[in-house]
Amino acid sequence: MRQRVRKGLLIYSALMFPMTFFLLSPFVIVLSASQGVLNGSAMIFGLLLMFSVIGSRLFCGWLCPGGTVQDYISVANNRHWNSKFKNLAKYIIWLMWFSFIVFLWIHNWPIKANFLYFMDINIQYLIIYGIVMSIIYLFTLMTGRRGMCHSLCWMAPFMVIGETIADFLHIPRFRLKAKPDACVSCGKCSRICPMGLNIAEMVKSGRVDNTECINCLECVDGCPKKAIGFGICQKQ
Ligand code: SF4
Ligand code: SF4
Structure with a gap:
């Protein structure tokens, strides 16, 4: 939806x-x-x-x-x-x-x-x-x-x-969140990412920050294991 x-x-x-x-x-x-x-x-x-x-x-x-x-x-x-x-x-x-x-x-x-x-x-x-x-x-x-x-x-x-600027000043902003333990490395998220990002690898590493990410949430909605979330939070 x-x-x-x-x-x-x-x-x-x-x-x-x-x-x-x-x-x-x-x-x-x-x-x-x-x-x-x-x-x-x-x-x-x-x-x-x-x-x-x-x-x-x-x-x-x-x-x-x-x-x-x-x-x-x-x-x-x-x-x-x-x-x-x-x-x-x-x-x-x-x-x-x-x-x-x-x-x-x-x-x-x-x-x-x-x-x-x-x-x-x-x-x-x-x-x-x-x-x-x-x-x-x-x-x-x-x-x-x-x-x-x-x-x-x-x-x-x-x-x-x-x-x-947000990250430098520790201002919370919209970003993806990884749940590496839930990921089964199926690679679906990387295949459907419209920006062609290797989001599967990022999820496994636990760091899903990438300036090329356009926050479309295709990977969030496409992941069969719900291993990617999102929210407004500070850089970790
Ligand atoms: S779609 Fe989900 S389970 Fe599959 S690689 Fe991506 S994050 Fe991992
Ligand atoms: S939110 Fe969109 S652009 Fe960002 S990693 Fe996921 S699918 Fe790719």
Whole structure:
């Protein structure tokens, strides 16, 4: 039931994406920053960072429209796309992108807030939307399960920063909990993880913290031995 609700939310979010795109766009942030504007995307990303201090990456697993598209593309390419190097790529890209935005904000200071900046759905908007969707589609097709989340996502670093702040300050946040004694090493959790994480190995080690985990709870609901739980708690 929980996974049906999650998938329903993801599909709804994907259907709404043509309307919400300007609130989640890295390009529109750059465009607005170049004109001295703090737009809706910048505000939403800031809110996501704050939310992740408690909610970790629940947004990625339950609401991200780009994630939904990737989950459906993985039918065509279900390969695992998860390694330190592949995951590192998004932080390098993010750092360059975010540094450029900060540069533009400083250059155009004082900046003014305009939540609805670029909201008009016109031809320019549709072209940008089409380009971004094509990148998500093709990149995931070439890489594998949520390849975009692992290597290119411009939003994930904000949430990982939020998680890191929570752990550093010992703030309880949403996380998985392992029950290693209940695990029979069947490997089902790793097979169904949309992020391609080796969650079975993590459960056995008793440490299920991983910044790539999107808190979708597929592993929790799929485990036949109920060896994975979840809750809001501090880092152990
Ligand atoms: S599905 Fe459950 S029992 Fe099987 S490996 Fe994963 S945690 Fe262990
Ligand atoms: S480890 Fe579990 S909760 Fe995390 S992404 Fe994989 S299936 Fe989802």
